[in-house]
Structure formats: structure tokens, C-alpha cells
Amino acid sequence: MxxxxxxxxxxxxxxxxxxxxxxxxxxxxxxxxxxxxxxxxxxxxxxxxxxxxxxxxxxxxxxxxxxxxxxxxxxxxxxxxxxxxxxxxxxxxxxxxxxxxxxxxxxxxxxxxxxxLSMPKKVLLNFFRYAYKGEVENLKMLLNNSKTREILLSYERIIKTYTSRYSEESLSIIESLF
Missing domain, CATH: 3.40.1350.10 (Trna Endonuclease; Chain: A, domain 1)
Incomplete structure (x- = not known):
């Protein structure tokens, strides 16, 4: 049946x-x-x-x-x-x-x-990957580029939401963003 x-x-x-x-x-x-x-x-x-x-x-x-x-x-x-x-x-x-x-x-x-993904979403995805894994040099490259920095600033709330998941090395660099 x-x-x-x-x-x-x-x-x-x-x-x-x-x-x-x-x-x-x-x-x-x-x-x-x-x-x-x-x-x-x-x-x-x-x-x-x-x-x-x-x-x-x-x-x-x-x-x-x-x-x-x-x-x-x-x-x-x-x-x-x-x-x-x-x-x-x-x-x-x-x-x-x-x-x-x-x-x-x-x-x-x-x-x-x-x-x-659109460029802003690619930037955000890579940001999270680098932050979780402690890829400090890659994070610095993202943050030193004015275009990607601007994109990340537009996601400030979501970036701050996940701070407890970032590696310690990444956290100090990310805090300089805000």
C-alpha cells in the first residue's frame, strides 16, 4: 500500500x-x-x-x-x-x-x-576561517586592505558575536578593528 x-x-x-x-x-x-x-x-x-x-x-x-x-x-x-x-x-x-x-x-x-559567494560574503567567510584557526598573517592582510576592512566593519555585530570562538592570537588583532 x-x-x-x-x-x-x-x-x-x-x-x-x-x-x-x-x-x-x-x-x-x-x-x-x-x-x-x-x-x-x-x-x-x-x-x-x-x-x-x-x-x-x-x-x-x-x-x-x-x-x-x-x-x-x-x-x-x-x-x-x-x-x-x-x-x-x-x-x-x-x-x-x-x-x-x-x-x-x-x-x-x-x-x-x-x-x-558575493565578494562581501567571501571576505566574511575567510575572516571567520582565519580567526578560528589563528591565521594571524591572513587576518592582517584582510584588515590592512581598506576595501575588505570596510566590508568587515559592516559585519561588526556578527563578528563580535563569535569572539569566544576566535583563537587568542586572532582576538588581539580583531579587537583593533573596532
Whole structure:
């Protein structure tokens, strides 16, 4: 018995009830279906140990050539980076591996997330990576460039939110920014 028949029989639902529910849940169903399809797409791309995780930073995790990958699946026609907020970038920077974005429409295409970010979001992502890892020289380069410094100043609130996660070496340099 398929799931729709089971719902109809168990809860005495009509075809109209089911149609209404499907219409309301269409986006949710599409999202889950695309995530499931994404597993097969990644396996066809030679990724191993592909698994569904549904975390704030990514939907799937996989391995390839001994490296760990974190994959965000995008099923809509909207910009694939629209939902990469400053908070999400701060969390992505904490991951120990490579973050990818798998765009499913019109056909599956895999991108390095950093590659498709806008310049301000790239700067912020790299800032967080350097700050967490204590890459002082790279931080200094970001802060000494007037353009990237200006970008970072516009993210002051979010940068201050994550200060407890920065390495001690990074913290003293970051404090000079504000």
C-alpha cells in the first residue's frame, strides 16, 4: 500500500483532503525529494559514504579521495547563496572540510560554496576561517586592505558575536578593528 492510500484509510481522508495537504506541503516535499535525489547524484560523482544530516550548515556529508565534504542542497530557482547569512558563514567556517553547494535545478551542478559567494560574503567567510584557526598573517592582510576592512566593519555585530570562538592570537588583532 502506498503512503497516500495509507493516510486515506487510516485517517478517513478524501482525495480532496489529500490534494489540499499535498498542495500546502509541496515545497517541503520537493525539498526532501531533492535531498534524496542529491544522494544519488553525489554517488554518481564518485562520492562515498554519502549521508543525510540536516544541520544548519549543510544537508549531506560525504567523502571523496580521503577528504570530507559538507554539501548544502539547493532545490529552488532562487540564487543559491541567498540563504548564506552571516551567521551561517560563521558556522561554515568552523567545519573541518570543504563546503559545497549542490544546485539541483535546472539540472544538478556542484559548486564550491566559496566560489559562488558575493565578494562581501567571501571576505566574511575567510575572516571567520582565519580567526578560528589563528591565521594571524591572513587576518592582517584582510584588515590592512581598506576595501575588505570596510566590508568587515559592516559585519561588526556578527563578528563580535563569535569572539569566544576566535583563537587568542586572532582576538588581539580583531579587537583593533573596532
Amino acid at each position: 502506498n503512503i497516500l492510500d495509507e493516510l486515506k484509510n487510516t485517517y478517513d481522508l478524501s482525495d480532496e483532503d489529500i490534494e489540499y495537504a499535498l498542495q500546502k506541503a509541496k515545497g517541503i516535499l520537493l525539498g526532501f525529494a531533492m535531498e534524496y535525489k542529491a544522494i544519488r547524484v553525489l554517488e554518481n560523482m564518485e562520492f562515498k559514504n554519502v549521508r543525510y544530516v540536516d544541520l544548519p550548515t549543510h544537508d549531506l556529508e560525504a567523502e571523496k579521495c580521503g577528504k570530507k565534504y559538507y554539501i548544502e542542497v539547493k532545490a529552488s530557482s532562487k540564487s543559491p547563496t541567498k540563504e548564506y547569512t552571516a551567521h551561517k558563514l560563521a558556522m561554515i567556517a568552523m567545519l573541518d572540510g570543504i563546503h559545497l553547494t549542490l544546485v539541483m535545478k535546472p539540472s544538478p551542478h556542484l559548486f564550491s560554496t566559496e566560489e559562488i
